Amino acid sequence: MFKFLSLGGPAFLLLSSLSLTLIFCSYMFHFSISPSIKFISKQDSAPPTNSLHITTSNQSQPAAYDRSDCDLFNGTWVQEQMGSNSLYYTNFSCPTIPYSKNCLLNGRPDEEFMHWRWKPEQCTLPRFNAKTILTFVKGKTMAFIGDSLARNQMESLLCLLSSEETPADIYKDVEDKFRTWLFPRYNFTLMVLRTEFLVFATERVINGTSTGKFDLHLDRLNGSWTKHLPNIDYAIFSDVHWFLRSNYLYENGNLIGCIYCGDVGVQDLGPGYAIRRAFQAAFNHINECVECSGIFVLLRTLSARQFEQGAWNTGGICNRTRPFARDELKIGNQDWEIRSIQIEEFERARKDGHKNGNMFELMDVTRAMSMRPDGHPGAYWGNKWMKGYNDCTHWCLPGPIDTWNEFLLEILRRKLSDFN
Secondary structure, eight states: OOOOTTTTSHHHHHHHHHHHHHHHHHHHHHHTTSOOOOOOOOOTTOOOTTTSEEEOTTOOOOGGGGOTTSOTTSEEEEEEOTTSSOOSOOTTTOTTOOGGGOTTTTTOOOOGGGSEEEEESSSOOOOOOHHHHHHHTTTOEEEEEESHHHHHHHHHHHHHHTTTOOOEEEEEOTTSOEEEEEEGGGTEEEEEEEOSSSEEEEEEEETTEEEEEEEEEEEEEOHHHHTTGGGOSEEEEEOOGGGSSOEEEEETTEEEEEESOOOTTOOBOHHHHHHHHHHHHHHHHHHHOGGGTTOEEEEEOOOOOOOBSSOTTTTOBOOOOSOOOGGGOOOOHHHHHHHHHHHHHHHHHHHHHHHTTOEEEEEOOHHHHHTOGGGSOBTOSOOTTSTTOOBOSSOOSSSTTHHHHHHHHHHHHHHHHTTO
């Protein structure tokens, strides 16, 4: 049964806004302790010469277009001419865009942020082709596993694929944390499995009130997502942000430390320790799972929050209208450390997974997305009850996050070509 009816109706929009208020408050409250990414202060309207490029969508592809050894993630953003039919979809043509990511519908006045493409240094990133990727994954199941940014990418992919076939919304749990779509003609199943920490976690409650602080059991995975693994062919992991606030860490049932807790006698191990242990547990489980043999695992690296002039609850904003050039960018030390931890655990898991026929690939978006402070909803996330609060974590649709699925298609194409 398709569930695309009455998406623009007043009742739907009111209900959506109320729900989003609660979700956004909870989400941002959890992240308020983490330091923000720091940028060099420069005027948006005056990027350095030769750092950002303008091109047209019909320029010929360079000879290096099909280089399978090119580093996709080392490059810069290239501007396409407005009105060049460069968009894959619009905020009206895709009926499944969440209200909170529909930045133009929510009043964002500029459109330039939708007209930049990622250009690797040594080759060209092919444009997304819905028919091609659906052919690659025909008869398969793909799951986005992680936090709300995992869902953000899934929502982008859903819009991109809808140009080839309208999907059927076949499952949604009570909290809308687990969602499943089916593309019948290709028998392709697309899922999102929400897990904030990958590991088992329980929120601390005092006198019946939620504290926003969690007990994380780093040696015990959350079974709500692991139980699906035997039926998944492609698992895309995206999970970091919920570690960047006050949590308590356990191993073997014993408290071993915390993150930003400030409690006397409890060692602050920092988010890096917990992130490493969580990804170790997840990847070890996959490689030890007999029923999961042959699974394709893709790890997306950190996409940092980009609040400036404060945190989410102290007036932080993200109102830039164009990307940063390379020499304008300064990635925070913590963000780079987290990316390094993710890559180290990915490399270890890839070596172990090869023995079991599992494939591990990396989508290293950290540098590219740190150049795109212009791509967030900011003030245009559609909530009338939280005036003055900005979303500088998620991405507008359409927007820069569509590039993640261009990366996805090219990664799949390269991997499949290895077997031909």
